[in-house]
Every structure is written in structure tokens, then in C-alpha cells.
Amino acid sequence: MIPAMPATAAKSRQASRPASVAALRFGRLAAMGTVAALILIAGVWASWGTAQHVLLTKGRESGTIEVTRCEDDTCTGPYTPISQGSKPRAKVVIEKTVAVRKGQTYTVVVKPSSDDVVRSGPAGILYAWVPLGGALLLASVVVAGGLGRTRGAWVMAGAGIALLTAAFVTI
Known part of the structure; x- marks a missing residue:
């Protein structure tokens, strides 16, 4: 005959189950x-x-780009400045997306120390x-x-x- 488990062992087993869960x-x-x-x-x-x-446009060059040429991943075109201190550029590069089409003009912000630009305004903010x-x-x-x-x-x-x-x- 197998002796019955002591009552204390049964209680400790039930107490450990909720702890593990x-x-x-x-x-x-x-x-x-x-x-x-x-x-x-x-x-x-x-x-x-x-x-x-x-978003942080203070001190950055802003202007427009007229897209004249698109390749695999990028589009290029001349940059026309809007902000003070910005200089015109013959060619800047913008990432080619579904929203960038050849022949269109977009407002952009120039990335510091480069000729790369990103769209600005509500469309640029939401796209970012x-x-x-x-x-x-x-x-x-x-x-x-x-x-x-x-x-x-x-x-x-x-x-x-x-x-x-x-x-x-x-x-």
C-alpha cells in the first residue's frame, strides 16, 4: 500500500503552479x-x-528642383534657391520614388555638405x-x-x- 501524501506537500505543489505560470x-x-x-x-x-x-530646416538651404533626368534609383535636375544664402546648382540628386516624375518641379531641402536633396513641405514630412x-x-x-x-x-x-x-x- 502506498501512503497518502502529506497535506503540506499537496499545498506546496498547488502554490508552485501559480508562481510558475x-x-x-x-x-x-x-x-x-x-x-x-x-x-x-x-x-x-x-x-x-x-x-x-x-523638420529641422533652420539654417538649411531650401529651394526647388525641376527633374530633368531619372535613372534607376535617382533623379537629377537644376536647383533654384528659395532661402537666403542658398546658391543655385546646375545638378542636384533626389531619390527616385513613385512620387518623383520627370518634368515636375518639387520643393526640396538640401542635405548638408552634399548635392542630395529631399522633398519638403507636407508631402516631404509625411513621406519621411x-x-x-x-x-x-x-x-x-x-x-x-x-x-x-x-x-x-x-x-x-x-x-x-x-x-x-x-x-x-x-x-
Whole structure:
């Protein structure tokens, strides 16, 4: 005959189960929270490379470019200054995107110490933050599935969709 378990052993087994479940839950929340934060940080990092030139325009050269030639990844054209202290250039380079077409004129900001330009104005600002919009959409899936925070995920997804839609409409 097998002796019955003492009452204290049964209680300690039941007490350890909730502790392990709590530890696993905390680990999942910590891991998914870290993944969501890294996705958002990467989105801001990718956006900031262009956004800094468009948002922080004080002291930067601004003007217009008339696109005269497009190649694989870039388009070029003459630069006409608008801001004081800016000098005209025969050729500046702008990244070729769906929003840049040959024969069109765009307002731009010159990147410091180069002949590279980025679009300015509302279209340039929204276009610069497109990577963040994608990161918001991706992170919303992690927040909903990994963290179980559906309201927060819907807010993030809505912000990402709004940003991407606004960029698409303005460009």
C-alpha cells in the first residue's frame, strides 16, 4: 500500500503552479514588449534619416528642383534657391520614388555638405515618416498577439494606417 501524501506537500505543489505560470507570463510580456519596442525604435530610426532634414530646416538651404533626368534609383535636375544664402546648382540628386516624375518641379531641402536633396513641405514630412507607419502596423500585431493588448494594438494600427494613407494622398 502506498501512503497518502502529506497535506503540506499537496499545498506546496498547488502554490508552485501559480508562481510558475506568473513567471512564464512575465517572461512572455517582457519578450513581446521588447520586440514591439525594438520595432518602433527601428521605425523611428529609419524615418529620422530623412525627417531630420525636412523638420529641422533652420539654417538649411531650401529651394526647388525641376527633374530633368531619372535613372534607376535617382533623379537629377537644376536647383533654384528659395532661402537666403542658398546658391543655385546646375545638378542636384533626389531619390527616385513613385512620387518623383520627370518634368515636375518639387520643393526640396538640401542635405548638408552634399548635392542630395529631399522633398519638403507636407508631402516631404509625411513621406519621411512612412517607415514609422509601417513599424506601427507591424508592432500592432505583436502588441495584440504577444501582449494581449487589443485596444492599444488598434490604436497603433490606426495611427499607422492614417500616416501611410496621408502620405499616399499628399504625394
